[in-house]
Amino acid sequence: MSTAESRTAEVAEDQVVTYEVRGTVAVVTVNRPRYRNAQNSKVTYALDAAFTRAVDDDAVKVIVLAGSGEHFSGGHDIGTPGRDIDETFERRAVIWWDHADKHGVDSRIARESEVYLGMCRRWREIPKPMIAMVQGACIAGGLMLAWSCDFIVASEDAFFSDPVVRMGIPGVEFFAHPWVMSPRAAKEFLFTGDRFDARRAHQLGMVNHVVSREELEPTVFALAERISAMPRFGLALAKKAVNQAEDLQGMRSGMDSVFGLHHAAHSHNAEVGADSLAGMDARAMRESGRSAGGA
Ligand code: ZN
Numbered sequence: 001m002s003t004a005e006s007r008t009a010e011v012a013e014d015q016v017v018t019y020e021v022r023g024t025v026a027v028v029t030v031n032r033p034r035y036r037n038a039q040n041s042k043v044t045y046a047l048d049a050a051f052t053r054a055v056d057d058d059a060v061k062v063i064v065l066a067g068s069g070e071h072f073s074g075g076h077d078i079g080t081p082g083r084d085i086d087e088t089f090e091r092r093a094v095i096w097w098d099h100a101d102k103h104g105v106d107s108r109i110a111r112e113s114e115v116y117l118g119m120c121r122r123w124r125e126i127p128k129p130m131i132a133m134v135q136g137a138c139i140a141g142g143l144m145l146a147w148s149c150d151f152i153v154a155s156e157d158a159f160f161s162d163p164v165v166r167m168g169i170p171g172v173e174f175f176a177h178p179w180v181m182s183p184r185a186a187k188e189f190l191f192t193g194d195r196f197d198a199r200r201a202h203q204l205g206m207v208n209h210v211v212s213r214e215e216l217e218p219t220v221f222a223l224a225e226r227i228s229a230m231p232r233f234g235l236a237l238a239k240k241a242v243n244q245a246e247d248l249q250g251m252r253s254g255m256d257s258v259f260g261l262h263h264a265a266h267s268h269n270a271e272v273g274a275d276s277l278a279g280m281d282a283r284a285m286r287e288s289g290r291s292a293g294g295a
Contacts, residue, residue: 016082017046018068019053024061024228025221026054030145032082033069038282039141040077044115045089047123047145052092055126061228061235063130064220065149072134072158073142076116079282085111093122105267108276116144116173117259121252123148125243127236129227133220134158134198135213144174150239152206153220154198155213160206163193166288167278169265175258179251180206 020027028050030037037043047065054063067073077083088100095118099111123130124147132149138160146152146160162171170190171177177186181204189196201207211219227235247253266276273279280288 015046016040016043017050019050021054021057021060022221023225024059025064025224026050026057026060026062027064027066028054029066029068030073031068032080033067033071035077035080035082036071036074036137037067037069037142038074038077038080039145040080040082040084041087041089041115042082042084043077044119048092048119051123051126055128058232061128061230061232062224063126063128064133064224065130065145066133067135067142069136071136071142072132072138073145074137074282075139076141078277078280078285093118104270105263108266109263112173112259112263116141117255120144120148120174121255125240127239128232129224129235129239131220131224133216134207135216140164140172143176144172147174147176147180151208151223152201153209153211153216153223154201154207155216156198156210157213158198158201158207158210159195160189160197160201161193161195162189163285163288165190165193166285167265167280168269169278170258170261173259173262175255175262176251178254179246179249 016030016032018029018031020029028047030039030043030047032038032043051063054060086100088098091098091114096110096113099107099114102110129151130149132146132152134146134152135155135158138146138158140162143160143162162177164172177189181189185204188194196204198207198210202210209219269278270276
């Protein structure tokens with residue numbers, strides 16, 4: 001891939017993730033607006049490839065993660081025609097074996113270790129600053145994308161929720177809740193499944209800036225440009241320093257322990273009912289609350 005090619009915007013109808021470089025900033029965009037950017041595995045593997053490309057390009061100083069259309073991301077894909085839960089994709093890092101030909105807990109832990117917890121953790125540790133540019137819905141799996149980034153800049157109409165307790169599941173796989181907000185706020189967030197709007201999220205420290213929808217992109221790019229003036233290696237070390245401090249506050253080991261609870265819940269659902277999601281698809285989640293997230 002030549003430098004000139006890497007600077008060309010790539011947008012095609014069937015591209016679920018687009019990649020564009022503007023100056024020193026790589027813009028990675030989830031592109032399934034018709035489905036509120038629901039994340040199937042095709043999306044997560046495409047995000048992984050796009051982030052790797054941005055990390056490997058020395059001209060890129062900052063990565064912006066965006067969602068096309070009205071919403072950042074409505075969560076994991078639990079019901080669109082493009083749901084691809086049983087498919088095999090080429091794995092970049094060895095975390096577990098391929099899930100596709102396995103069954104039950106064997107399959108679920110393999111898949112979720114790879115595409116949910118594993119990828120989000122690797123993305124959080126990407127050695128370049130990442131800014132999530134969030135508008136509209138940021139629900140369940142959408143939180144995992146935004147929380148993997150270093151900053152969140154949100155428009156006034158953005159809202160955040162993790163409604164998966166309705167499925168009997170204690171939150172999404174990348175369980176950052178008590179670290180991105182206070183533990184009491186995290187409990188309210190989980191226990192009610194309520195939407196926290198951008199201002200509430202800002203008050204809780206989860207969001208860095210709240211601006212109008214028109215100001216969202218200019219604000220993100222102005223911030224990215226200021227960060228780009230810093231030396232690449234200094235930024236990488238500063239990011240690692242803060243992440244290490246978070247991990248020393250228990251984030252990494254806390255997530256590991258909650259991942260076990262998460263899979264106890266999936267297994268319980270499968271044992272006593274129809275499936276690991278307590279029989280709930282996107283429509284059922286919407287009807288039981290006001291959200292369409294997935295687990
Ligand atoms: Zn899960």
